[in-house]
Amino acid sequence: SGSDVFWSGALDTTAVNLGNVLGVVALSVVVTLVAxxxxxxxxxxxxxxxxxxxxxxxxxxxxxVAA
Known part of the structure:
Protein backbone atom coordinates (compact mmCIF):
# COMPACT_ATOMS: atom_id res chain seq x y z
CA SER A 1 0.00 0.00 0.00
CA GLY A 2 1.47 3.28 -1.11
CA SER A 3 0.51 6.88 -0.91
CA ASP A 4 -2.33 8.00 -3.18
CA VAL A 5 -0.21 11.00 -4.15
CA PHE A 6 2.34 8.83 -5.92
CA TRP A 7 0.29 5.78 -6.86
CA SER A 8 -3.26 5.83 -8.10
CA GLY A 9 -3.44 2.12 -8.81
CA ALA A 10 -4.67 2.85 -12.33
CA LEU A 11 -1.32 2.14 -14.01
CA ASP A 12 -1.15 -1.28 -15.60
CA THR A 13 2.29 -2.55 -14.61
CA THR A 14 1.94 -5.72 -16.69
CA ALA A 15 2.73 -3.64 -19.79
CA VAL A 16 6.11 -2.66 -18.34
CA ASN A 17 8.52 -5.42 -19.25
CA LEU A 18 12.18 -5.69 -20.16
CA GLY A 19 11.50 -5.30 -23.88
CA ASN A 20 9.67 -2.02 -23.35
CA VAL A 21 12.38 -0.69 -21.05
CA LEU A 22 15.15 -1.67 -23.47
CA GLY A 23 13.18 -0.14 -26.34
CA VAL A 24 12.86 3.18 -24.54
CA VAL A 25 16.55 3.14 -23.60
CA ALA A 26 17.56 2.32 -27.19
CA LEU A 27 15.31 5.06 -28.56
CA SER A 28 16.78 7.62 -26.17
CA VAL A 29 20.32 6.59 -27.15
CA VAL A 30 19.48 6.96 -30.85
CA VAL A 31 17.87 10.37 -30.30
CA THR A 32 20.92 11.50 -28.30
CA LEU A 33 23.34 10.35 -31.00
CA VAL A 34 21.34 12.01 -33.78
CA ALA A 35 21.10 15.27 -31.83
CA VAL A 65 30.18 40.41 -48.66
CA ALA A 66 28.08 41.28 -45.63
CA ALA A 67 26.76 38.13 -44.01
Missing amino acids: RWVVNRLDELAASRAAHRALLAASGPGTA
Whole structure:
Protein backbone atom coordinates (compact mmCIF):
# COMPACT_ATOMS: atom_id res chain seq x y z
CA SER A 1 0.00 0.00 0.00
CA GLY A 2 1.47 3.28 -1.11
CA SER A 3 0.51 6.88 -0.91
CA ASP A 4 -2.33 8.00 -3.18
CA VAL A 5 -0.21 11.00 -4.15
CA PHE A 6 2.34 8.83 -5.92
CA TRP A 7 0.29 5.78 -6.86
CA SER A 8 -3.26 5.83 -8.10
CA GLY A 9 -3.44 2.12 -8.81
CA ALA A 10 -4.67 2.85 -12.33
CA LEU A 11 -1.32 2.14 -14.01
CA ASP A 12 -1.15 -1.28 -15.60
CA THR A 13 2.29 -2.55 -14.61
CA THR A 14 1.94 -5.72 -16.69
CA ALA A 15 2.73 -3.64 -19.79
CA VAL A 16 6.11 -2.66 -18.34
CA ASN A 17 8.52 -5.42 -19.25
CA LEU A 18 12.18 -5.69 -20.16
CA GLY A 19 11.50 -5.30 -23.88
CA ASN A 20 9.67 -2.02 -23.35
CA VAL A 21 12.38 -0.69 -21.05
CA LEU A 22 15.15 -1.67 -23.47
CA GLY A 23 13.18 -0.14 -26.34
CA VAL A 24 12.86 3.18 -24.54
CA VAL A 25 16.55 3.14 -23.60
CA ALA A 26 17.56 2.32 -27.19
CA LEU A 27 15.31 5.06 -28.56
CA SER A 28 16.78 7.62 -26.17
CA VAL A 29 20.32 6.59 -27.15
CA VAL A 30 19.48 6.96 -30.85
CA VAL A 31 17.87 10.37 -30.30
CA THR A 32 20.92 11.50 -28.30
CA LEU A 33 23.34 10.35 -31.00
CA VAL A 34 21.34 12.01 -33.78
CA ALA A 35 21.10 15.27 -31.83
CA ARG A 36 24.85 15.18 -31.16
CA TRP A 37 25.57 14.55 -34.85
CA VAL A 38 23.36 17.49 -35.89
CA VAL A 39 25.04 19.83 -33.41
CA ASN A 40 28.49 18.75 -34.61
CA ARG A 41 27.51 19.39 -38.25
CA LEU A 42 26.18 22.84 -37.30
CA ASP A 43 29.46 23.60 -35.51
CA GLU A 44 31.43 22.52 -38.58
CA LEU A 45 29.23 24.67 -40.80
CA ALA A 46 29.73 27.70 -38.56
CA ALA A 47 33.50 27.18 -38.59
CA SER A 48 33.50 26.81 -42.37
CA ARG A 49 31.44 29.97 -42.81
CA ALA A 50 33.77 31.91 -40.48
CA ALA A 51 36.81 30.72 -42.42
CA HIS A 52 35.15 31.68 -45.70
CA ARG A 53 34.29 35.15 -44.38
CA ALA A 54 37.90 35.59 -43.24
CA LEU A 55 39.12 34.52 -46.68
CA LEU A 56 36.79 37.01 -48.37
CA ALA A 57 37.86 39.79 -46.02
CA ALA A 58 41.54 39.05 -46.68
CA SER A 59 41.12 38.94 -50.46
CA GLY A 60 40.38 42.62 -50.75
CA PRO A 61 38.20 45.43 -49.49
CA GLY A 62 35.85 45.41 -52.47
CA THR A 63 35.08 41.70 -52.45
CA ALA A 64 33.86 41.20 -48.88
CA VAL A 65 30.18 40.41 -48.66
CA ALA A 66 28.08 41.28 -45.63
CA ALA A 67 26.76 38.13 -44.01
